Amino acid sequence: MSDLASLDTATVLGRAERLAQEDPQRESEERWSIVVELHHRGGSPVYQAAKGWCDSPNSLLRCLGADVLGQLGFSAGYPFAEASTPTLMGLLSDPDPPVVESALVALGHLKTGDLPTVCALMSHASAEVRHAVAFCLGGRDEELAVQTLVRLSKDDEARVRDWATFALGALSTVDTSMLRDALVERLSDSDGDVRGEAMRGLALRKDMRAAGAILEELQRPGGSDLAINAASEMPRNEFLPLLEALLASNPDAENVSLAIAECRRATRAV
Secondary structure (H helix, E strand, C coil): CCCHHHCCHHHHHHHHHHHHHCCCCCCCHHHHHHHHHHHHHCCHHHHHHHHHHHCCCCHHHHHHHHHHHHCCCHHHCCCCHHHHHHHHHHHHHCCCHHHHHHHHHHHHHHCCCCHHHHHHHHHCCCHHHHHHHHHHHCCCCCHHHHHHHHHHCCCCCHHHHHHHHHHHHHHCCCCCHHHHHHHHHHHHCCCHHHHHHHHHHHHHCCCHHHHHHHHHHHCCCCCCHHHHHHHHHCCCHHHHHHHHHHHHHCCCCHHHHHHHHHHHHHHHHC
């Protein structure tokens, strides 16, 4: 692909439209490279084009419009966030799930959107849409947002549970018994990433119910980066032998070295 920065905006917009229609899976590197270029350019012409795509009868162009609006002008503080919100909210009732997904992700980047409307999509038939709801709610601490994330942390799909648990544990500043109990429930999840996010979230809140799960995870072959990070956040002497064994097998593991240092510091402080 030629250097996009050397092309005028009209040419880039035309190429974006063509590439979007040639990529029904929305996965090609070319498509996303040009979306990122439009994010960097910002400006009213790009905003107007993206808004027009959102009104297109072609669902691939509606996705493109949402993908562009979601981070348009990010380096300048998202100057089109307020103007884009009604357009993106309108796409939440789109009959095509990928369009709804793109709109939710865009609203999440912009940290905007009507909360009840977003949360109502937590029961959508599409796992991708439910995952996007969890993404959209990350960092929102309203009670309804937290309640919805708790629900999504029990979703049938592991990737939905993973992001919802991450949003509850790492992105939320809320510290309630409801949130902690939801994280505790995920300590026994069948998915390792979900378990790790639950450990980290509880460790950040110094909830000792995570200690046993951290110990168990550190004993797994290779250890878990999330469990190692949790050990750093809630250091305990009992983690040291397992962390030292991990470091012996991988001397360059900086996160393990940090966890060991934190655990030793905590032990000395007792």
